[in-house]
Amino acid sequence: MHPKEQRLKYRENVENGTTSGICDGYLQANMISLPAKYAFEFLLFCHRNSKPCPVVDVLEAGQVIPRIADADIRTDLPKYRIYKNGVLERETFDLTDVWEDEFVTFLLGCSFTFEKALNEAGISLLHQEMKKVVPMYQTSISCEEAGSFKGDMVVSMRAIKKEELEETIRITSMFPHAHGAPVHIGDPAEIGIHTFEHPDYGEFTPFNEEERIPVFWACGVTPQYVGLNAKPEIMITHAPGHMLITDQKE
Amino acid sequence: MHPKEQRLKYRENVENGTTSGICDGYLQANMISLPAKYAFEFLLFCHRNSKPCPVVDVLEAGQVIPRIADADIRTDLPKYRIYKNGVLERETFDLTDVWEDEFVTFLLGCSFTFEKALNEAGISLLHQEMKKVVPMYQTSISCEEAGSFKGDMVVSMRAIKKEELEETIRITSMFPHAHGAPVHIGDPAEIGIHTFEHPDYGEFTPFNEEERIPVFWACGVTPQYVGLNAKPEIMITHAPGHMLITDQKE
Numbered sequence: 104m105h106p107k108e109q110r111l112k113y114r115e116n117v118e119n120g121t122t123s124g125i126c127d128g129y130l131q132a133n134m135i136s137l138p139a140k141y142a143f144e145f146l147l148f149c150h151r152n153s154k155p156c157p158v159v160d161v162l163e164a165g166q167v168i169p170r171i172a173d174a175d176i177r178t179d180l181p182k183y184r185i186y187k188n189g190v191l192e193r194e195t196f197d198l199t200d201v202w203e204d205e206f207v208t209f210l211l212g213c214s215f216t217f218e219k220a221l222n223e224a225g226i227s228l229l230h231q232e233m234k235k236v237v238p239m240y241q242t243s244i245s246c247e248e249a250g251s252f253k254g255d256m257v258v259s260m261r262a263i264k265k266e267e268l269e270e271t272i273r274i275t276s277m278f279p280h281a282h283g284a285p286v287h288i289g290d291p292a293e294i295g296i297h298t299f300e301h302p303d304y305g306e307f308t309p310f311n312e313e314e315r316i317p318v319f320w321a322c323g324v325t326p327q328y329v330g331l332n333a334k335p336e337i338m339i340t341h342a343p344g345h346m347l348i349t350d351q352k353e
Numbered sequence: 354m355h356p357k358e359q360r361l362k363y364r365e366n367v368e369n370g371t372t373s374g375i376c377d378g379y380l381q382a383n384m385i386s387l388p389a390k391y392a393f394e395f396l397l398f399c400h401r402n403s404k405p406c407p408v409v410d411v412l413e414a415g416q417v418i419p420r421i422a423d424a425d426i427r428t429d430l431p432k433y434r435i436y437k438n439g440v441l442e443r444e445t446f447d448l449t450d451v452w453e454d455e456f457v458t459f460l461l462g463c464s465f466t467f468e469k470a471l472n473e474a475g476i477s478l479l480h481q482e483m484k485k486v487v488p489m490y491q492t493s494i495s496c497e498e499a500g501s502f503k504g505d506m507v508v509s510m511r512a513i514k515k516e517e518l519e520e521t522i523r524i525t526s527m528f529p530h531a532h533g534a535p536v537h538i539g540d541p542a543e544i545g546i547h548t549f550e551h552p553d554y555g556e557f558t559p560f561n562e563e564e565r566i567p568v569f570w571a572c573g574v575t576p577q578y579v580g581l582n583a584k585p586e587i588m589i590t591h592a593p594g595h596m597l598i599t600d601q602k603e
Contacts, residue, residue, distance in 0.1 A: 139393070142393040143389075143392040143393035143396060143457075144413070146393060146396050146397060146400065147396060147411055147413070150396070150400065150408060150411070158400060161397055161400070163394070163397070163499070163500060207393075249413070250413060
């Protein structure tokens with residue numbers, strides 16, 4: 104199905120499931136909307152931390168149509184989250200009632216892009232085989248702060264077969280707009296992860312440590328986490344796994 | 354001489370000449386300061402036009418010390434330009450009397466970086482041999498606009514020996530933070546340059562067209578030109594050729 108048609112289903116609330124595997128081959132993006140007064144510092148945070156926060160599009164105040172999708176950002180994602188003062192208030196399928204003209208929206212690259220490239224190279228991804236959400240962790244890796252936006256990096260983990268490690272690094276390095284090369288390989292404790300089998304987000308899948316090695320990538324949850332740290336009066340994001348499907352081919 | 358020592362000479366106004374060839378091996382940067390209300394749109398303009406506007410550092414409102422130089426941005430460049438409402442008001446050696454805490458400063462990469470790499474590869478650069486300022490042109494290549502920041506790209510031109518063209522492209526591609534690969538090669542008219550021998554800025558050096566081909570790079574004058582288009586009540590830049598010498602090795 105073409106992204107435009109699929110987004111119409113979300114707009115009309117005929118569907119509202121995860122976008123994982125939907126409109127294969129089209130770029131999907133994380134969304135974060137904030138009042139305009141936060142826009143400079145948030146963009147600067149993204150610039151200083153481009154691995155977790157690869158900006159693929161920005162909608163200035165008053166704009167609701169991205170440059171990379173013929174979509175309405177207020178209605179065309181399957182599910183949203185509304186945070187107030189850094190606390191989740193509710194999930195919703197439509198932002199029409201809360202939207203303000205002064206919101207600035209950031210669209211950030213997502214690991215779906217590099218996972219697809221890994222799939223195509225025949226590299227085995229356990230969380231996909233097990234149909235689980237990739238495990239994600241808070242780390243002790245500091246992000247460079249920008250104004251009120253500060254905090255540690257969130258990473259995602261994929262246990263990669265040792266003989267596929269080099270190829271995995273090579274492939275993901277080719278996607279700077281989708282988190283790029285890994286930020287850490289091996290011992291989770293070295294980056295402050297002490298409950299490896301109990302991730303902060305997503306699900307852990309046990310693996311054979313003789314065969315596979317844990318590989319960590321900067322994760323698009325980082326800017327949400329950092330955004331909430333700043334406790335803006337309102338912040339709107341996509342619901343996890345419910346991304347914007349763009350019109351751009353991957 | 355170490356950058357810190359050299360900058361002290363500028364601070365104390367013992368020297369105020371061009372930084373071309375000074376503190377060889379250290380990164381030099383273009384500077385643009387604007388009132389905070391322009392900061393988001395200007396940073397977004399740079400993000401959308403990273404070839405002419407490669408951001409290497411940003412000083413938030415209230416900050417005068419860059420992250421990439423132990424310097425005071427108000428005093429440690431040899432010469433500045435003050436523009437009001439888009440018009441050059443004056444040049445000055447010191448900004449202490451005009452500085453406002455609400456200024457945000459952008460430091461942008463500069464072609465000195467890739468010229469040095471070309472020198473080291475033995476590639477002949479005519480303007481250096483003739484001790485002239487590189488010729489720069491307004492083009493018809495539109496920049497992607499961001500709010501009130503809009504305009505066409507300014508490019509610099511170097512006539513490269515045909516047998517050195519491939520190597521020149523390869524080398525400059527390696528410096529995305531200093532304008533990167535050329536934006537055009539060959540016929541100037543194709544990018545809207547109709548007075549090739551009379552550049553808009555800098556000086557033209559005649560060359561043998563059998564031997565050399567004109568190669569055009571996105572130029573750091575673009576953001577100044579675009580900044581002035583927006584007619585901010587005040588905008589401060591380095592004077593052409595009088596850059597910030599940073600503490601970073603190239």
